[in-house]
Amino acid sequence: MVKRFIGIALAAAPLFAQTPSAEFFEKEIRPVLADKCYGCHSSKLKSPMGGLVLDTKAGLRKGGNGGPILVEGDAKNSRLLRALTYNDTELRMPPTGKLPEEKVVAFEKWIAAGAPDPREDAPVSASAAAPAKKGMDIETGRKWWAFQPVNALPAPKIKNSAFAKQWTKEKIDWFVLAKLEQNKLKPSPAADRATLIERASLDLIGLRPTYEEVQAFVADPAPDAYEKLIDRLLASPRYGERWGRYWLDVARYGEDNPTSEATNPAYPFAWRYRDWVIEAVNKDVPYDKFVKLQLAADQIPGTPREDLRALGYLGAAPIYHTDLRLSKDVIETLFTDGWDERVDAVSRGIMGLTVGCARCHDHKFDPILTKDYYALAGVFASTVPAPRPLADVDKETEQKFMFASQRLFYLSYLANLMNNEPGSKPEDAAKQSAKFTREMEEVRDSMAFLKESHPEMFDYLNSLARAPQPKKPMPDVAAGDAPKPPIPAGGRRRPGAASNLPFMQSVFDAGVWIDGSDPDLTLVNIKPGVPRDMNILPHANVASPGPIVARQFLSVLSKGDTTFKNGSGRLELADRMFSDGSALTARVIVNRAWGWHFGKPLVATQSDFGVQGERPSHPELLDDLAARFIAHGWSLKWLHHEIMLSAAYRQASHPRADGVAADPTNHLIWRMNPRRLDVEAFRDNLLEVSGTLDDKPAPLSEDLDAAESHHRTVYGRVSRGRLNTVLALYDFPDPTMSAPQRDLTTSPLQQLFVMNSGFMKDRANDLVKLVDSETENSAKVRAMYRRALDRDPSPKELDLALSYLDKGTLADYAQALLATNEVIFWP
DSSP states (O other): OHHHHHHHHHHHGGGGGSOOOHHHIIIIIHHHHHHHTTTTSOTTSSSOGGGOOOSSHHHHHHOBTTBOSOOTTOSTTOHHHHHHHTOBTTBOSSTTOOOOHHHHHHHHHHHHTTOOOOOOOOOOOTTTOOOOOOOOOHHHHTTSGGGSOOOOOOOOOOSSHHHHHHHOOSHHHHHHHHHHHHTTOOOOOBOOHHHHHHHHHHHHHSSOOOHHHHHHHHHOOOTTHHHHHHHHHHHSHHHHHHHHHHHHHHTTOOSSOSSOOTTSOOOTTHHHHHHHHHHHHHTTOOHHHHHHHHHHGGGSTTOOGGGGGGGHHHHTOOOOOOOTTSOHHHHHHHHHHHHHHHHHHHHHHHHOOOGGGGSSSSOSSSSOOHHHHHHHHHHHHTEEEEEEESSOOOHHHHHHHHHHHHHHHHHHHHHHHHHTSTTOOHHHHHHHHGGGHHHHHHHHHHHHHHHHHOHHHHHHHHHHTBOSSOSSOOOOGGGTSOOBSOOOTTSOOOTTOOOOSSEEEEEEEEEEEEEOOSSSOOEEEEEETOOOOOBOOGGGOTTSOOOBOOOBOOGGGOOSOOBOOSTTSHHHHHHHHTTTTHHHHHHHHHHHHHHHHHSSOSSSSTTOOSTTSOOOSSHHHHHHHHHHHHHTTTOHHHHHHHHHTSTTTTBOOOOOHHHHHHOTTOTTOSSOOOOBOOHHHHHHHHHHHTTOOBOSOOSSOBOTTSTTOOBOGGGBOOOSSSOOHHHHHTTOOOTTSOOSSOOOOOOHHHHHHHHHOHHHHHHHHHHHHHHTTOSSHHHHHHHHHHHHTSSOOOHHHHHHHHHHHTTSOHHHHHHHHHTSHHHHBOO
16 A cells, blocks of 8 residues: 555656646746735836846846846856845845745746746837836825724624524624625534544644543533633643744744854754743733843843843844955945844734835835835844853843853954965964954953853853864963864764753844955954944945934834834834834734634735735724734733634535635635644654654754654754755745745655655554554554544444455554545644
8 A cells, every 4th residue: 555655656746847837937936026026126117126127028038237137948047046046145036035945946947948938018108108116105104004003893794693693603703704795605514523622732732632532522511612622722831832833933943044154153042942932822921022022031121031032033043154254345245134134034024014125225115215124224233143141140241251252253263264274374373363352352351250250151152262173273262362172062062953051042232333444354343232323225235325324113103203212222123013013013913823723814915914915805803803912912822712712713624615616715714724734733743643752842952853853843953054854845934034824835755755754654663553452453443543533433444444454564554544634634
C-alpha cells in the first residue's frame, strides 16, 4: 500500500514541472505584480518610478530608465529576478520586503520559459488617457472606512425572525445571517458533537482530543457542555503554545539573521521572547498591553523584569551584515533598510498599513506621507539591539553592559578584519586600532566595572571580545587593546545555537549615525540616550538627504500634536496606536483572530487595510466585534469565546450544492471552511497519537530534524538563514518579514515526506508499539483508529484493514492511516 502511494506521488510530479503558460501568468505572476508593483509602476501614474511600467505587456518588455528588466528565457541574467531574490543590496524589490520563496521561484520559472504574457495592450490616446493617480490626501483619508471609530451596533433585522431566533446563539450570528438572507442562502446545519470537540481542540490547543474525551463530550447532556469545553481548552497551557505561534508569524520571529555574520550575529536568547509570548497569551495579557510591552517594556513604569523578554520583538529583528570597508552611503543604506524593516513589521503587523510604501515618495494610494514614514523610521534609528541581563540590576550596570556588548560586535569584527587582511602587518593593525581608541576605552571601562560586581556579564562580554581564529595573536580588549582568540562563555556551542546564559534579546535607546570621514573604514556612531530625527530621503537615496522630520505618529490618525518627546519614542508610538489609532488596531487583530478561527478573514488582505486592500465581507460585524473587544479590555480569550460559541462557527463544513453555486469561496460564511492542518499541528498530532509527544516546554530551542526532538513544534529552532526541512516543506512563513497568512501549497515532496521520511516511519512504529498488547488484528486496528482518529473504524474500514494485514505489515498500515486526510485536515 505504501509503495503504491509513492508511485502515485511520483507519477504526479510532472504535473508540477510543466512549462508556464498564460494561465500560469494569470495565477502566479499578475497577482503579485498587481499587489506589489502597480502602486509605483503603473501606466496610470504621471511619473512611474524609474520610468518602469509593469501593468502593460509593452512596459514590462521595454523596462525602465535602467534598461530592460527581462531577458526572455534567461532568468539568471534578468534584472527583475535579481531584484526579487534580494541578493543585490542595490537592487531589491518590492521595497516592503522580499517575496515568499515560492513566489520568487514562480517568477524564475516564468522568465526561463520566455516570460509568456497574455495581456493585450489596448492603445490609449492622449485625450483618453486615465488621469494621473494621486494618493489620498490626509483630510479625505480621515474618512476612510478603516480609520472610523468603532461602536457596538444593534443586531440587524432578519426577515425570517422565527428562524433567526432558532439559529442564532451570539450577536455575531445576526450579522452573518443577515448577509446570507440578502443573498438568498441559509447557514449549514450544526456539526455533530464529535466534530465540534475535534474542531475546538485543534483550534485552541492544536491537538486532537482523546477517544475518551470525545465519547464523554458526546454523551454529556448538559446544555452548557460546549461552553465548558471552550473554557477548559482556554485554561490549558497548550492554548498559549498554539495561539502564541500565530503571533510569532506576525512578529517574524527568528533566532538568527539570513547571513549571521560578525556584525549581525545569531540571537542565542531569542527563545526567551518566544516563551514570553506563549506565557503572555496563556495569561490573557490584554492585547494593548501585549503590544506595548513588545515595543517599550523597558519604558513602562513598574514592568516586572520577566516582561522585558517581550523586547525580543525588536531585539531579535532581522538585520544586515555591514562590511565597514564599504562606503558611507552603502553602510547607511543597509542601516536604513533595517529601520525600514521595523517600520514595515509594526505598520503592517499591528496597524494593517503599508507605511513602507511611503519610503521613496508619498504613498501612491493611501493617505500616508513620506514625512510620516521617516517620522516612524526615526524611532527605530534611535533604538539599538543588544542583550540585556535577566537579573534585576541597577540602570548604570545595565547600560554599561548593553552598550559594551553592542560595541564589541563591531570592535571584534574590525580587529579580525584588520589582522586577516592579506599582506597586513602588526603595525598596520596598530595604526587602524588607534582610530577606535575611544570606543575601546569605553568598553574596557565597562568591563572593568563589571568584572568584580557581575562576573557573568564580564564573562559574556569577554566571549564577544574574541575574534573567530585570527591569523595573528591579538591583545585583549579588557586590557585596552584589540581582541584575542575565542574562548566561548558557557562552553563551546555551534554558531547560532540557543543559549541558557542569563540574558535576553533586547534594545536600548540610542541614536545611530554613520561616519564616513575615515578613508579606509566607515564608522558606526552609537549615542546612548540621544534620539535621532531622520532626514527625508527622496527615493530612499541617502546621498541626497532632505529636511529633518520630528519623530511622531501618522498624520492621518493623529489627534493634535503627536511629536514624540521621550527618548526614542517607542512608548509614545505604542500608546498612540491604542489611542488615536485604536479603532484601526482593534479591527486588524480581530480580523486576524477571525481568520485563524475560520480559515478565512473578514478582510482578505490582513496586513493591508488601505485603498489597495480588500473591503471587509461583513463590515458591520467587524466593527461591532472590534468595539466589543475593546470594551472587554482587549481580551483575546473573550474574543475566542465570542467567536467559538457562535452558531456560525459551529456549522458543518460539508459543501452544499446551493452554497457552492451561489458562493463557491464561502465569502458569506454559509459553512465552516475545511482546511489542512498547519505544520505545527500536523507534526504535534503525529507525535501525540504515537505516544511520543513531550508536552513540557523545551528548555531551549530544538533542532526539529533531530530524531530525539519530541517537544511541540513551536519550540523548534527557527532559522532565517536555513529554515528547517519540514517547516519549509509545509508552508512555514519567511521569518524575515511579518506574515499576514501562510500560503498553502501542495507538492509531491510533501507526499514523499509522508510516505518515505524517517519521521513518519518512526511515528508508525511507535503507534504499533502502543497497540502491541492487543492479541487480535481487529483489536489492534480499532486501537489505532481510536488513537489516530478518535473514533472506531466502520465495518467497511475494519474489513479493508484486515484484508490488507493478511499480507502487509502493521507498521505499513499504521503509516498509511497517519497519511489519511482525516489526520491532515480540520473536521
